[in-house]
Amino acid sequence: MSISKNFTRAGVVLAASALVLTACGGNGDNGGDAGTAEGESAAVAGGGTISVYNCEPQHLVPGNSTEVCGSKVLQQLFTGLVELDYDTYEVIPGVAESWDTEDSQTWTFTLGEDWTFQNGEEITAQTFVDTFNWVVNPENTQQSANFFDNVVGYDAVINEETDELEGLRAVDEYTLEIELAEPFAPFPQMLTYTAFYPMPSEAFEDIEAFEQAPIGNGRYQIDGSWEHDVQIAADRWEDFPGENPGLPERIEWRIYSDIDTAYMDVQAGNLDILDQTPPNRLTQIEADFGENSATFDTGSFTYLGLPLYQEEFQDEDVRHALSMAIDRQAVIDAIFDGAQTPATNIIPPMLPEAQDGICEWCEYNPEEAADLYEAAGGPSELTVWFNSGAGHEQWVEAVANQWRQNLGIEEVKFESLEFAQYLELHDNEEITGPFRLGWTLSYPSAQYAMEPIYTTGQSSNYTGFSNEEFDALIEEANAADPETSIELYQQAEEILLNEMPVLPMWFSNYTTVHSDRIDNGSLLMDQGTFLRLEQIVVTED
Structure with a gap:
């Protein structure tokens, strides 16, 4: 098998132009009002400034960022070997102009020769070798x-x-x-993740200083330094050597400790964009914002896991009954005002491998669930676990009430902890009942939707699920060509939905609210729930 990607610069420019034209209502540059229809707001000349809600990042070093608060900033400051076309989720050139492989095991990347960091340092193949070795070195943690x-x-x-x-x-x-070490066909998709961004040599000399003012090679260049708990600001890097340069002239990530405050600031015109409206505000959006909102389907998957290392959850019929006893749509309507998509699968809907409605045990059937639960000797008492401070209390309690009513469970207790403590209990297999967790695609691949959390021995496999056939299918799919892999990943998913180590709940819909300055039609959210800020159009007030 040979996989090769070669791109002509003219072809990439054509795609970039189409994107800009769509975003700007007929204007192909970064501002001006040429082509603006009567009654529409004109784009601000030069691109303008956007202010965006953010939480305080844990880190701003590419190899150390594993949460959204830092990653959404790093995506704008850096460019990796490859990027994604967010309309098709196809891998397109970044620093690498082309790549090829004969066996999905040895990959060769041909780099563009005009890439530098924002401090002028040239980016070469050795840059990536040095960066990747530094990230993996255990001394750098x-x-x-x-x-x-x-x-x-x-x-x-x-x-x-x-x-x-x-x-x-x-x-x-x-x-x-x-x-x-083994064939891995989704490798180019994986390379779009923040961990694989290149870093300049001065980062290795003083990583603490670098983190406060990262020097990247992306569309935006940090202005000053990270103002902790206040903001991170970045200006468009006018010397960006890649395609699709940023449209806004400046991005300001405003850091909030309370998302409700951010919501009210957007409403008052003090903040331009809040990417995810809190659940308690969803019913108010139309009255508060009118047309200044947009809802996006995402690959963010919420589930209730079952600790298979506990004897009472080892019978798959107990797991089936717990799933069938949940009226997912009723929970979504009552708690989220309908703003989630019930999960009848595990592979997110935006991926080509997605199969809709294939989860037999996800259909609400309380009578069959009760019979199955009784026959399987399901436990009469449950402790349900979730991480605190993230708005999960109401929906977890709603599910527990359905279990009480439909399965005759006598008592349900709740345990909630801060996320770090919560994960520590999972690592030590100390969770004793159904538990809430979620999974978001760091890169768009069916492999990433399943392998890290269901294959034997993986660190994020908190259920303890182990199935030799599933593991073998994932391994075979990872090594197969893209067309062959689709069916293999689907077969693996069907095993999960039959054995049900987790109860699929929903794929999140994110509702974004924004000020009058933002062109609603230019908003796009990717598979990782990040708004693509580089393509947002700012309009004249």
Whole structure:
């Protein structure tokens, strides 16, 4: 099998122009009012400034950022080897102009020769070799180091037997070769993740200083430094060498500790964009914002996991009954004003592998659920677990009430903890009942929707699920060509939906609200629930 991606610059420019034309209502530059229809607001000349809600990031180093607050900033400051076309989710050139492989195991990337960091340092194949080795080095304690675990030599570096990944090679100045331990066809998709962004040499000299004012190679360049608990500001980098330069001239991520305050600030015109409206405000949106809102389907998957290491959940009929006893739509309507999509699958709907309505046990059937639960000897008492402070209390209690009513469960208790403590209990297999967790696609792949949380021994497999056939299908799909892999991933998903280590609940719909300055038609949210700020059009007041 040979996979090769080569792109002509003219073809990429054509696609970029189409995107800008759509966003600007007929105007192909970064501002002005040419082509604006009567009654429509004109785009601000130069692109304008947008202010966006954000939470306080944990980190602003690409290899150490594993949460949305930091990653949404890093996506604008850096460009990796490849990027995504967010309309099709196809991989397109970033720093790499083309890439190819004969076996999905050894990958060769040909880099563009005009890429630099914002401090003028040239980006070469060695830049990526140095960055990836630094991220994996255990002395640097980067949280995303495990994303490199399929690169040849990873174990030797982690075990401190060597300082460099054997599978990374700068063949020449602009040719990078990456050898994997086993075939992995979704590798280009994985490379769009923040962990794989390049870093300049001065980052390695003083990473603490670098984190406060990251020097990237992306569409935007940080202005000053990270003002903790206040804001992070970035200006459009006018020397960006890639395609699709940013439209807004400036982005200001305003940091809030209370999302309700951010909602009211957008309403008052003090903030331009809130990317996710809190559940308690959903019924007010039309009255508060009128047409200044947009709702997006996302790949953010919410589920109730079952600890299979506990004896009372090892019978799959108990798991089936718990699932059938939940009226998902009723919970969504009552708690979220209908603003979620009930999950009848595990692979998110925006991916080509998605199969709609294939979960037999996700259909609400309280009578059959009660019979099945009784016959299987389901527990009469449950403790339901969830992380606190994130708005899960109401819907978890609503599900518990349905279990009481439909399954005759006598007592349901609740345990909630801060997220860090919550994950520690999962790591130690100390969860004793159904538990709430979610999963968001860091990159758009059916592999990432399943392998990290259901294959045997994975660190995020908190249910303890283990199935040899499922593991084998994932391994086979990972090595297959894209067309063959679709059916294999679907077969793996069907095993999950039959054995049901988790009860699928819903895919989140994110409702964004914005000020009058934002062109509603230019808003786009990606699979990771990030608004694509680089393409937002600011209009004249």
